[in-house]
Amino acid sequence: MRESRYNIWVDDGTQSYVYNGFSGKVAAVPTAQREPIVRFLAGDDAAPADPALLHALVDGQMIVADGFDELSLLRRRYALTRRNADRFHLTVVTSLGCNFDCPYCFEAKHPSLLDDAVQERLLRLVDVKLRTVRALSVLWYGGEPLVGLTALLGLSDELLARAAGAGASYTAAIITNGYLLTEPVARQLRGRGVTAAQVTIDGPPEVHDRRRPLAGGRGTFATLLENVTAVADLLDVSVRVNLDAENVGQAPRLLAILAANGLAGRVGVHPGHVVTPAGNTRAPSARYRAACLPRAEYAAAEQRFFDVAADLGFATPGPPGPVGAPCTAVRDNELVVGSRGELYKCTETVGDGSEVVGNLLNWPQAGDRLMKWLTYDPFADAECRACPALPVCMGGCAYHAMDGRLRDSRCSTFRFNHEEQVRRLITRRARRPAPAGS
Template sequence: MKQSQYNISVEQNGEVFIYNGVSGALARVPKDVYADIQKRSADGGENLEAPVEILERLALGRMIVPDSADELAFLERRYNISRGDKSRLSLTIVTSLGCNFDCPYCFEAKHPSIMDADVQQLVLQVLKDKAQELKTFHVTWFGGEPLVGKKPLLTLSDEFMKCCESADIAYSASILTNGYLLDEETCSQLQARRVTSVQVGLDGPPDVHNKLRPLAGGKGSFWKIVKNLHTAISFFDVSVRINVDKGTFRRIEDLLRLLADEGLAGKVSVYPGQIVGDNVNTSAPSATYEGHCFTNPEFAVAERTFFRMAEEYGFATPSLPRPTGAPCTAVRATELVVGSKGELYKCWNSVGNRLEEIGNIRDYQNTNGRLRKWLKYTPFTNDECRSCIALPVCMGGCAHHAMSSNNYENRCGTFRHTYQEQVSAYVQSATSHSGSGFLIPPGELSRRIDTR
């Protein structure tokens, strides 16, 4: 056998911790045993004296694989299987392309439109057409601001639940919202429609946030959102996305301190979002964004600083990325983004851009040639991706960015740049366990691998 090319190892307190990106497992072995494995594997594995139980553990976690194993071919098979999995359907539905905010960096060319009854019925028909072969159905409510279109959201949710119940399909939903309309009544209505997770945006303390995420008309939105967060945590898993650039990043700790003072530590999770210059809609009337965007490597370093601060204030714990198949809606054959007027897209970043429409819900099975570029996209024709240690958890990253000559470098996840630091941080957090073994055990591997 040989060592996996996707092993990342760190040493701490006389032990070696090995994370494998293909399995998502993290194993700990004594330092002397690991040194012997290193030496003997270089010699072809002869006379290896490591305990059998450790070798079995490493094989189960894919840290060691047969000499004949082609790990790239395995990853490509997993990618293709998950890309074409017809037992799962996911729709991202834009109930309203209009928005009650006027964010200067927003990539969408918004138009005030709410999904009408005819389009709702056509969306429902997509589910009914595919119901016989489905096991799961997931909806992401998106916008504009999806709660501006709350009425069609609730109506469609009721129809989805009814259809899934009659066809024995597991149904779930999530929502991306600016949080301003997320009052108690709305939270209760969403929870009753099986929305389990909510993402809300806060871009800094009040003076920063209110400049970057004002209401249409210019009024601030910060404190109304914070008030709604206090309500939402009783209903959902709530995450707060904090979009950052080089300027606003300096104010992140001010925001975390404020949220901790509000008693939200341990009740919401936080993570940074990279503002990418090529996404900014400079043609919009509100396009006054003058921020200085991080490059991808710069953002990866800033992200480490962000999570250290978030951990100090009780909003995050170290984690490791999960192995994945096809990583997002854009490259999965069975997923679509449905616009408020019935237009179809493959990528969230395309919403509102007529040049990126792949068809219309009125004839959803007959798409145009723009679909081809998304379903042809694969990281396995890219030499840089094929040789990257982050491939099992990234799988080519953002296809939208990869297809942009101006934004190509931003396609990658941060693990590519800071994998050693991320594994080290997790190990330091997890080593309260005693003895040798798995910190992320093999029994969890199948649950950790996202093959949607």
């Protein structure tokens, strides 16, 4: 027997805890038992290791057989989830136009809307997929998807009806800048299966308005705060705060404003890492001059963000759990559909003509651009194979990994601060009220 290569240990006085990335489980270990366990695993049968504790560690996969090949099983998990034939997922760009003018945006936008011909071809593809899948999910995306609200609502009605007719489940979410996400719009979305919305707010008013103004320059913070407050009980709202060197120190002020407006416990909050892909030279990001944070520095900022958020009453995540193939880019039953019917594999490539993998007119038609995604193999990377974050990251962002200029930002932040993330989980559990009657 031996310890799993994916164990993360943290100590808390007389108690130690071990989190296993392969299983996603955590176990408490009295500190006095750590040395006996080490000795027992080294072959000392006389070591006073607690048998019940050893069984618990085996159940949690913190202790595995000597011949247990965790890496091979991770490969298998990756392959099986990459080729999930039971679920079809679409990211649909209803409009590549946008009412915002964000200087770090990675999309080269144009004022296109999802027209009737593209919608018809999309529904034809869905009809084919629904013959074999049991679940259909959609992420509404842009540009700004609510600029294309008419198409979004009409297409939602069709997708809901088709999924119901095929006996398949249907789920939907939206990523929106939030400016058009009024309460009436949220009710329309909710009535069409959209249950979750991500809205980006980049700091307190003067910071956010500089970074995410309307096209034309007018600020947007006040409207977003009003909208998020109005829809927080209709949709599962997550407020994203995109961080770079220009605004990283302002996140606590924003969180305090959100809390003061009664949003703690009503919305989620999480940071995002501003990265400026160099591939699309027509995108605003190609000319963005603020300093992006190195991934390790961003990981530290992420932890500070969650510390402040937790103190203000916002729910914060524990360490990430185990995953398979991590995103649409590398899963073969998922597509990103552009507003003109063009197809992509990664949301970060939307609007970049060099990354188009096909078109709804002739799909499926395999080509080199598609196969680079579907043959991407994080296990070919020696650094990934040796990383403690591999089970919860599975190579991270394939798009960034395949571009040497972006490689620093490919990784999960768990790579850099796994102990801190596990410690947060333990602290949160310790603060949890005991069940009634205990």
